[in-house]
Amino acid sequence: MTIEVKNIVKKFSAFAALDNVDLKVGKGELLALLGPSGSGKTTLLRIIAGLDWPDAGEVRIDGEDALGHGASERHVGFVFQHYALFRHMTVFENVAFGLRVQPRAVRKDEAAIRARVKELLDLVQLDWLANRYPSQLSGGQRQRIALARALAIEPRILLLDEPFGALDAKVRKELRQWLRSLHSEIHVTSIFVTHDQEEALEVANRVVVMDKGRIEQIGTPGDVYDNPATAFVHGFIGESIVLPVEVSGGSVRLGGRPLNIAADGAASGASKLFVRRHDMQIGPAGTGSLEGAVRHVRSFGPIQRAEIALMGGEGKTVIEIDAPRDRELQAGEIISLQPRRYRIFAVQD
C-alpha cells in the first residue's frame, strides 16, 4: 500500500503541531519519522492511523481518500511504546484477539485461527511463550508479541510509535536488527516514530526528519547523514562541531581570523560552520586553519576523543573531536585543526 499525505495542518488551539506536511510513502517501505520531542511525529502517525483528524489537507491510502474512514476501516496495525497486551490473556490469546473479534462474515474458524497464531508466533520467534501471561515476559518479548498481535489481522499498513522506547539500550539494538529482518520478510508498508537517530538510520530505508511541525528533510539514511539539507538536520543527526563564522565574498572567518576553507556558495553574512567530530583533521601546530590546546583525551577502541580549547579570536570556544589513534594526543599539546568535510548554513533570524 502507498500512503500520501498532502498539505496537512493540525492545530491545537493556535499552536500548529503540523504545519503543511507533505509525504509520500512507497509500497513496502520501512520509513522512520525522526525528530525531537514535540516535533509532531506522533500527531502525524495518529492522523495516518485514523485516530485523529487534521484541520486541513489530505491523507490517501493507495490513492483513496482515507479521511472519510476511521481507524478500523483503514486496516492499520499499531504498536505503541507502552505494551498494550491484555494482562489476563495468555500470549496465544493476545495474538488471537484481533482474529476472534472480526465480523462473523470474515472470521476464520477455530482451526484457522490457531494456525495463524502459530504462524505469527513463529514469525516473531516466540512460539515457545504461547502459554505465558504478559507479566511473565521481558519488555522486548512483550513488544515482539505486540507486533505479532498487530500483524494478526493482516494490516495494510503497520504503524509503530517508539516501539522500543521503554527498553534498555542492548535490547533496543537487538530489536532494531530483528525489526529490519522481519520487515524484509513481510514487506508491509510501515512507518515508525523515533527520536533516536541511530535507530532511524539503522532500521529505515528512508528517514523523514521533523522539527516544529515541519519536515526538514526526507532521504535515505546516507542522504540525511552525508548531505544534511539544513542546519537543524546537521545538528540533529550525528555529532557536529558548530562554530559561528562570518562569510564575506567567498572567504570564511572565525572571530576575525580567516579559515582556509571555501565558502562553497554560502551567502555573505553571519553563518554557522558544521563539521562532524571525525571530519576535523589534526596536525602539528601551524599547519591548519585553526589552532587549539588539547585539554583532555579519552581513548576507547579505535578512536580518541579530545577536548580542544580553540585559540585566537574565539578564545573560549571548546570543541570535541574524534581522531584515530595513530598518533596519541597529550593534554597540554598545541595542535592545528583543519575541517576535511564541512557545511556552512546561514544563521536564521
Ligand SMILES: Nc1ncnc2c1ncn2[C@@H]1O[C@H](COP(=O)(O)OP(=O)(O)OP(=O)(O)O)[C@@H](O)[C@H]1O
Ligand atoms: N491533544 C493535544 N492537545 C494540545 N497539544 C497537543 C496535543 N497533542 C499534541 N500536542 C502538542 O503538539 C506538539 C506535537 O506533539 P507530538 O506528540 O506529535 O510530538 P512528538 O514529536 O511525537 O513528540 P514525542 O517524541 O515527545 O512523543 C507538541 O508540542 C504537543 O505538546
